[in-house]
Every structure is written in structure tokens, then in C-alpha cells.
Amino acid sequence: MRCLKSLRKAVVKCISQVLSNPSNTMNIAIVGVGLVGRVLALNLLRQGHSITLFDEDSAYGEAAAGMTAAGMLAVFAELESAQSSIFDHGNRSISLWPSLLKQVNIPHAFKQEGSIITAHPQDYSELENFIFTLKSKVNQAEDIELLDNNGIIALEPDLEQHQKAFFIPHEGQVDSQKFMKASSDYLLAHEKVTWYENTSINKVSEGCISIGIEEKKFDWVFDTRGLGAKKEVQNLRGVRGEVLWLDAPEVDINRPVRMLHPRYKIYIVPRDNNRYIIGATEIESEDKSPISVRSSLELLSAVYTMHSGFGEARIVKTMTNCRPSMKDNLPFIAHGDKLTRINGLYRHGYLLAPAVVEEALKGLTWLKKLK
Numbered sequence: 001m002r003c004l005k006s007l008r009k010a011v012v013k014c015i016s017q018v019l020s021n022p023s024n025t026m027n028i029a030i031v032g033v034g035l036v037g038r039v040l041a042l043n044l045l046r047q048g049h050s051i052t053l054f055d056e057d058s059a060y061g062e063a064a065a066g067m068t069a070a071g072m073l074a075v076f077a078e079l080e081s082a083q084s085s086i087f088d089h090g091n092r093s094i095s096l097w098p099s100l101l102k103q104v105n106i107p108h109a110f111k112q113e114g115s116i117i118t119a120h121p122q123d124y125s126e127l128e129n130f131i132f133t134l135k136s137k138v139n140q141a142e143d144i145e146l147l148d149n150n151g152i153i154a155l156e157p158d159l160e161q162h163q164k165a166f167f168i169p170h171e172g173q174v175d176s177q178k179f180m181k182a183s184s185d186y187l188l189a190h191e192k193v194t195w196y197e198n199t200s201i202n203k204v205s206e207g208c209i210s211i212g213i214e215e216k217k218f219d220w221v222f223d224t225r226g227l228g229a230k231k232e233v234q235n236l237r238g239v240r241g242e243v244l245w246l247d248a249p250e251v252d253i254n255r256p257v258r259m260l261h262p263r264y265k266i267y268i269v270p271r272d273n274n275r276y277i278i279g280a281t282e283i284e285s286e287d288k289s290p291i292s293v294r295s296s297l298e299l300l301s302a303v304y305t306m307h308s309g310f311g312e313a314r315i316v317k318t319m320t321n322c323r324p325s326m327k328d329n330l331p332f333i334a335h336g337d338k339l340t341r342i343n344g345l346y347r348h349g350y351l352l353a354p355a356v357v358e359e360a361l362k363g364l365t366w367l368k369k370l371k
């Protein structure tokens with residue numbers, strides 16, 4: 001993970017500001033109240049700070065990638081195509097999510113019951129390679145369990161047609177849409193939060209944000225605009241992802257399930273009342289237009305072969321968004337004078353945001369003095 005050290009001068013300046021400030025408060029802005037902005041806001045409020053939030057969207061965050069995400073905490077499965085550094089941050093985030101969800105009154109939005117990975121028989125070699133790659137990256141992957149048909153039925157009776165799968169015990173999920181809604185309610189009601197909704201910020205610089213031609217000054221500014229920070233964060237790009245939401249009364253799956261295939265990796269993430277999120281494509285494009293016919297066909301036919309009960313499911317929603325990603329697909333934290341940018345959470349926003357925010361705040365030791 002890239003972390004540019006705070007400028008020593010800036011820190012010294014801020015410490016002297018804090019010491020000379022009798023009310024011991026600072027004027028802090030968060031620009032971009034998607035997933036990272038919310039996790040950051042919850043942390044800063046816990047530390048006793050007052051915050052001003054800006055987002056070009058409404059407070060309910062419909063446009064944020066954090067709203068499109070399935071919320072999987074796939075600390076092992078994501079390792080196949082990621083560096084092992086995300087493993088530690090992923091585990092740390094899994095330990096931090098329960099208290100964040102408790103803070104916004106939805107402790108039940110966190111589940112950690114493991115996940116299942118399977119494949120069609122002709123793709124079993126893909127499955128073996130996948131698990132081999134995980135085991136070669138982290139020792140803890142030894143806990144991944146090979147399941148035969150009986151083992152699969154014991155965990156997920158509805159997957160009885162599958163003969164071979166792997167069970168990854170430590171993985172979990174956050175109900176991302178519940179988190180977005182509950183965090184909006186919590187932040188809107190909080191006496192220490194001022195929220196400028198539907199307010200697009202065209203420039204974020206050191207201690208200053210620009211709203212059209214107007215400038216607002218702050219003691220510290222956090223830029224968490226995701227892809228919206230593209231002009232000011234070099235090498236930031238969007239990676240298109242599409243998901244389908246299905247209501248499938250004939251399907252009863254309780255854990256996230258992945259299916260490997262040479263061309264795509266699909267996942268099924270269960271929500272309440274036999275609702276499933278099916279995703280997700282990964283396309284090098286910043287196009288946020290609706291899901292394509294090709295993607296729909298691929299995702300739906302894969303899911304139908306996984307469980308024939310999806311044949312009678314109803315497509316209740318489709319969503320498309322772009323994952324904010326750096327060249328190396330790793331998170332980006334940069335501290336400047338009165339400015340911190342956090343970005344590049346790619347396909348790992350829920351998996352990494354609590355740990356990445358924690359790391360960013362650790363770099364700003366003077367902030368803790370305000371408690």
C-alpha cells in the first residue's frame with residue numbers, strides 16, 4: 001500500500017493550531033460521502049470532531065460505487081488477482097466492521113459465515129488452480145476446506161447438484177445497501193455533522209475546496225470523491241462493474257457463492273427474503289450506462305447453471321458503476337498540507353475501507369489530540 005508521509009511542516013503547523021485553539025476543535029471537511037467518506041466520518045465523530053460533508057449526490061448516496069457494491073468481505077478469494085497486502089487490511093477491516101455497523105444501529109448487517117467456491121466439472125482445473133494460488137500467497141489459506149457432495153449439502157442443501165467445492169471459513173459480507181441507508185440516517189441526525197448535499201466540488205486543494213467560483217477554507221480537508229477526484233489524482237481510473245438483483249423464491253442459499261469459469265467469475269450474494277445480488281462484470285471502461293445484453297446473458301446463464309431455481313427468478317433491478325482504481329489496483333493514501341486524499345479502493349471498498357481509513361488517520365496523529 002502506498003502511503004506518502006505527511007509533510008513534517010504541515011504536522012507541526014497543525015499541532016500548533018490545535019494547541020492555540022482553546023475550544024480544541026477543528027474545522028474538518030470531507031468531500032465525497034460514498035463508502036470511504038462515510039467510514040471516515042464515523043471514525044472522526046468517534047474521536048469527537050465536528051465535520052462538514054460535501055457530496056454532489058443526495059445524502060442517500062444512490063450514485064456512489066458503495067451503493068452498487070455487493071459488500072463481500074472476500075479476504076481470501078480476492079487474493080487470486082490481488083497482492084497479499086490486501087489480506088492483512090481485509091482481516092483488519094473484518095474485525096472493525098461490527099463496531100461501525102453497531103455505531104449506525106445495524107449490527108445485523110454483518111455476517112461472517114464463510115463462502116463457497118465451485119465450478120462446472122469441466123472447469124475443475126480452474127478451481128484447483130485458484131485454490132493453489134491462494135495457498136501460495138498466504139499460509140492461512142490452508143484452512144480452506146475441500147468439500148465433496150455431502151460436505152456441500154451439509155452447508156448449503158440447495159447446491160446439491162455440485163460434486164466439488166471449497167469452503168472458505170473466514171469470509172463474510174456487509175449488507176452494503178443497509179450500511180449506506182443507516183449511515184445516511186445517522187450522519188444526517190448527528191449534531192456535529194453539517195451536510196451539503198447535491199453540491200459538486202470541482203477542486204479540492206490544501207485546506208480549501210472550490211464550489212464553482214466560491215472557495216471555502218478548512219483546517220483540514222479529506223478528499224474521498226472516488227472517481228470524482230480523477231482530475232487531481234494521477235493515474236486514477238474507473239473499472240466498470242455490472243450487477244443484477246434477482247428475487248428467487250425457489251432458491252435458498254445462505255452464504256456468498258462464487259463460480260469459477262475461464263472467462264468470468266460470478267458471485268451470488270444472498271440478501272434477506274430470497275433476494276440475490278448476481279455479479280459482477282469487470283470491464284476496463286468508465287461507462288456507467290445500463291448493463292449490456294452480453295453481460296446480462298453471461299451472468300444469468302451462469303447463475304442458472306448453478307441452480308435451476310433461478311430460471312423462475314424475477315430480475316428486480318440492475319446496477320452499473322465504476323470502481324475507483326489506481327494503476328496497481330491498490331488503495332492510495334496521500335497526506336499534504338491540510339489535505340488527505342484516500343482513493344483507489346477498486347473492487348475492495350468494503351473489504352478494505354475500515355482498515356485504510358484507520359491507517360490514514362494514524363498518519364494524522366495530531367487529530368487524536370482533539371478528543
Ligand SMILES: Cc1cc2nc3c(=O)[nH]c(=O)nc-3n(C[C@H](O)[C@H](O)[C@H](O)COP(=O)(O)OP(=O)(O)OC[C@H]3O[C@@H](n4cnc5c(N)ncnc54)[C@H](O)[C@@H]3O)c2cc1C
Pocket residue numbers: 031032033034035036037054055056057061063064065066067068069070071072073199200201202224225226227228229240241242243279280320321322323324342343344345346347348349350351352
Ligand atoms: C459492481 C460493483 C460491485 C462491487 N462489489 C464489492 C464487494 O462485493 N466488496 C467490496 O469490498 N467492494 C466492492 N465494490 C467496490 C466498492 O464499491 C468501491 O471500492 C468503493 O465504493 C469505493 O469507495 P469510494 O468512497 O472511494 O467511492 P464511492 O463509493 O463511489 O464514493 C464517492 C463519492 O464521491 C462523490 N463525488 C464524486 N465526485 C464528486 C464531486 N466532484 N463533488 C462532490 N462529491 C463527489 C460521489 O457522489 C460519491 O458519493 C464493488 C464495486 C462495484 C462497482
